[in-house]
Amino acid sequence: MSVTDRRPGVDAPRQAPGLALVPYGQGRTRGLDADALGTHGVAMDRLVALGLTVVPGLTVPAGAAVSLGEPGTARAAVGLVEQLSGRRVGDASRPLLLRLSASAPTDIAGLPPDLACLGVTPDNAGDLCTVIGRAQALYEVWAATVRMVAEYGLGVPAALLDDALLDSPEPRARVEALLSLVARHAGRPFPDDPAEQLALAARAVLARWDSPRARRSRRAQKLPADLDIALHVQALRIGPADRSGYGTAVSRHPETGRFSPQGSFFRGVRRSAPPPHTGEPLEKLAEGTALLEHALLTLERHLHAPVSVDFEVRDGEVSLLAAAVQSRPPLRASVCLAADLVRDGALDRDAAVRRIGPAQVQELLHPQLKLTGDEELLVRGLPASPGAATGTIALSSERALELAAEDTHAVLVMHETTPADVPGMLAAAAVLTGSGGIASHAAVVARGAGKPAVCGAEGLRVDRTAGTVRIGDRVLREGEPVSLDGRTGAVYAGTLRVSVAAPPPELSTLLDWADGARRLGVRVNADTAAEVSTAVALGAEGVGLCRTEHQFLGERLPLIRSVLLAADPAARDEALVALEQAQHEDFKALLAAVGDRPVTVRLLDAPLHEFLPAPGEAEAAGDPAAEQRAAALREANPMLGLRGVRLALLHERLYPAQAEALFSAWAEVAATGVRPRLEVMIPLVSLPEELQAAAAFVRGAAETVAARTGIEVPYRLGTMIETPRAALLAAELAEHAEFFSFGTNDLTQLTYGFSRDDVERQVLASYQERGFLTASPFARLDPHGVGALIALAVERARGTRPDIKLGVCGEHGGDPESIAFCDNLGLDYVSCSAHRVPVARMAAAHSALRGSGSGSGSGHDENGTAP
16 A cells, blocks of 8 residues: 555544445455455455555445445545545645446456546636646546436436537536536536545446346346445546556567566546547656566566556556456467566476466467458368468469469468379468368378468369369459468458467477476477478477378379389389389488487378379370279279288388388488487288288398398387277287387277268268267367277287387377377377477476376486486
């Protein structure tokens, strides 16, 4: 409580017995809480307890608020505020007015407005204006107060009051018109006595609170219609406009997140809605800035959150009118504050980590659209890859590459993408498809590349011949601009503003602390050296999945096609040599980027249709024989056909060629002093005999390389658990495998019988609307079905091989709830796309901290043991 204004010789505040008047700062000592004091009273008590200077005032507790409408209580309240402030209402040399406000036990909408300038009379208004130097401000606030008191306290019809205001545009004329109307309608003048004014104001506030409209508002907020409110009487100390006024401030800069008070300062008498563009920067407060910074810093340290305050300035001194946790602080502010609180000893590291959720990490790492509400929404599809972008429509991969060469941002719009489209996808700013789900080719590639993507946009029809795309009734031409948000799935017409992703350095600090708290390792799904480098910079501890089929995308596609479409064994062997040479170079770059970290390389696993030419493509290229061979290989259901280990067992030189390229590359990289911890993975196994046969291919390749180079490459051999049968036979598979990696995309597809490319847009959307599913099982791991299979496989595998390493490499490895499930199962690591690695690190830490109870984190290695 500020005492700087109290006159010498004034005794400590006293009140008549039985009057429920609680000076700011005394509510807690009287055992009162928010139910009695309201949120404002509790907040002012807190400020006083923290030793901060507040505007003098008092609370009339809820339940007793009606007593303030009685002359005796109102007079006692005026006298108490005069004592607290050291000023008297009507004193020309040190003017004092009063402000009446209300608050409920919780923050709610629909509270009555503040009534200020209580104590102004036609006789003293001129003197007050002389002191302030700005007459208009005083008359505007005075008019608003008289208007509400007249309607709710004196029963003057609202229509008459509104007519009086409309007929009097100037603030002084408005006051005169309102006072005249009150005198005529009420039969007596508006009172000059401040206690009478306060009593009338209290009745008006309570009547407004009890109005049918206010009661409807409370019912809409699921609050009792008869909810009581507390009333608050504050000193409104008047001073010259050049040294007095009011303002609002927040503790953190909205762009940087750093502690730097931001806000506006207004001169004159406080108004609830100051005229726009009339505020001045806080720097104009001069000596008051230091006091405001101290108050904001103190509140942050106490509330552990970015804060906002309302303040009054009188003769250059700052006093607080209100303070609260900022309702929606910028995310950067929350991150920076968490780090600052640890630095200052107000929080421990685990507590700071708990304050920033995985979703907030993702939001900071990706650009966002800056929406105004006037955008034209074209369609809403599946949010396949986070981030936002704007660009011109490109209807083919080739066009996206052309636009990129011209430094023009493109949005690649297609019905669906194939491996041949990857170069264009990587060149585009974003991807939009009409089919496919969040585990489709377009989604997986976009997430790996950090490109925003929206898939399964219903009603999207691409006509490349006409150069148009139809979305519902809207037809757009190639070259027109669109914008999309991969986090929400929304696609808009035109060019929208995009915020740049620029997380503060403090986020890295928090993620480092998260690493100290988590048990679960975090790896990356990456296929190239560039992706690995990105992921390592984002905190990946190794590669959990290198999809070797992704190394045959774009210009490399003919290499694998030549193997599949070879006319005879000699042609196939020649094609395999070219494939091995290309993979050797890819593996060298990949392993060098991995360094001494673990790297899991999955041998070829892709549905055959992703590698075969489209119908008619080979014949158009002048090779009808290849067209016939491709037609013979096409399948009705390629996701369940000749892929993974099945293809390798029919083309027995395929996996040996890949493995020899990998082991040779490791030997060359090791010669430079880098020794990646190599893991070779066999995909799509359902039979132990499949794994045993493929393992023999890999061992033979290792022996061949050792004989040629003299280097025995250390490696682990494992398999991917992506069929339900593999999960059920985990004990038998563990006899041949040193690690398992759960491929949850395919495991979900095969467990549900859902096509991950088709089912999301139609079936899953309907199922979620009906409440059958709470989320897509391709986005969030199903704990009851798919999760039960994983849990069973874990138990059976460890029963056979207790030290078996277990991880997840499906896209569920980047979903926070799925990560918590994996952590609870005791898996060793999760693996996800590069740009989800920080999200996974934070999610794994949150899971560990929830499980620890005490919140104390510990270091770990990837096996979950202390270093």
